[in-house]
Amino acid sequence: DAGVTQSPTHLIKTRGQHVTLRCSPISGHKSVSWYQQVLGQGPQFIFQYYEKEERGRGNFPDRFSARQFPNYSSELNVNALLLGDSALYLCASREDRGTDTQYFGPGTRLTVL
Amino acid sequence: AQSVAQPEDQVNVAEGNPLTVKCTYSVSGNPYLFWYVQYPNRGLQFLLKYITGDNLVKGSYGFEAEFNKSQTSFHLKKPSALVSDSALYFCAVRDSLSGGGADGLTFGKGTHLIIQP
Numbered sequence: 015d016a017g018v019t020q021s022p023t024h025l026i027k028t029r030g031q032h033v034t035l036r037c038s039p040i041s042g043h044k045s046v047s048w049y050q051q052v053l054g055q056g057p058q059f060i061f062q063y064y065e066k067e068e069r070g071r072g073n074f075p076d077r078f079s080a081r082q083f084p085n086y087s088s089e090l091n092v093n094a095l096l097l098g099d100s101a102l103y104l105c106a107s108r109e110d111r112g113t114d115t116q117y118f119g120p121g122t123r124l125t126v127l
Numbered sequence: 128a129q130s131v132a133q134p135e136d137q138v139n140v141a142e143g144n145p146l147t148v149k150c151t152y153s154v155s156g157n158p159y160l161f162w163y164v165q166y167p168n169r170g171l172q173f174l175l176k177y178i179t180g181d182n183l184v185k186g187s188y189g190f191e192a193e194f195n196k197s198q199t200s201f202h203l204k205k206p207s208a209l210v211s212d213s214a215l216y217f218c219a220v221r222d223s224l225s226g227g228g229a230d231g232l233t234f235g236k237g238t239h240l241i242i243q244p
Contacts, residue, residue: 018170047231047232049231049232054236055236055237056131056217056219056234056235056236056237057171057217057232057234058234059231059232059233060231062231070231072231104170104171106171115161115173115176116161116173116232117173118163118170118171118172118173119170120169120170121169121170123168
């Protein structure tokens with residue numbers, strides 16, 4: 015079975031631009047979470063979506079938004095990019111909320127110049 | 128609030144020796160604890176988890192972890208290290224009381240494990 019997939023793999027943007035990152039969960043998984051991993055640090059929680067509704071949000075500004083589609087895939091959008099947004103963005107899926115294991119995709123490396 | 132501490136930035140072990148990567152946590156309720164491994168330029172790969180039950184949890188690739196409630200620790204262990212175990216290891220926690228949809232994991236800053244031949 016395919017794991018979590020993310021696109022694109024790498025992305026280079028300039029300050030002030032907008033970016034959209036995409037994630038497809040493992041088949042049968044209804045929950046998708048997004049994390050930001052800055053170089054040298056552990057991942058930080060951005061959003062969790064379950065059944066197409068936002069269920070949790072980390073300490074990120076309103077420039078960050080996301081949505082989940084009927085097929086459970088998800089998009090993460092970041093507006094007005096800052097240099098500090100440069101990071102590896104990870105998507106994770108799990109079957110249901112709660113204690114189920116989160117399985118991570120390979121990530122999208124975003125570089126903001 | 129939930130938090131995780133990995134006190135060692137780097138752990139060096141000779142191949143064939145036992146290894147331990149340390150993790151301590153803080154939660155208000157009961158902890159759900161996870162270990163993940165990350166290879167260069169890759170996402171996180173799940174190793175094992177503790178939710179409830181036996182304090183010794185066995186996971187992938189011969190790794191295990193021991194949950195110690197009194198010491199609020201969840202150290203990762205392996206009896207005999209392999210060079211291929213060299214990677215970045217993350218401990219993560221979720222508080223059982225983080226309801227209302229706040230189901231994000233809180234990660235430690237990671238520990239570089241280096242296995243020397």
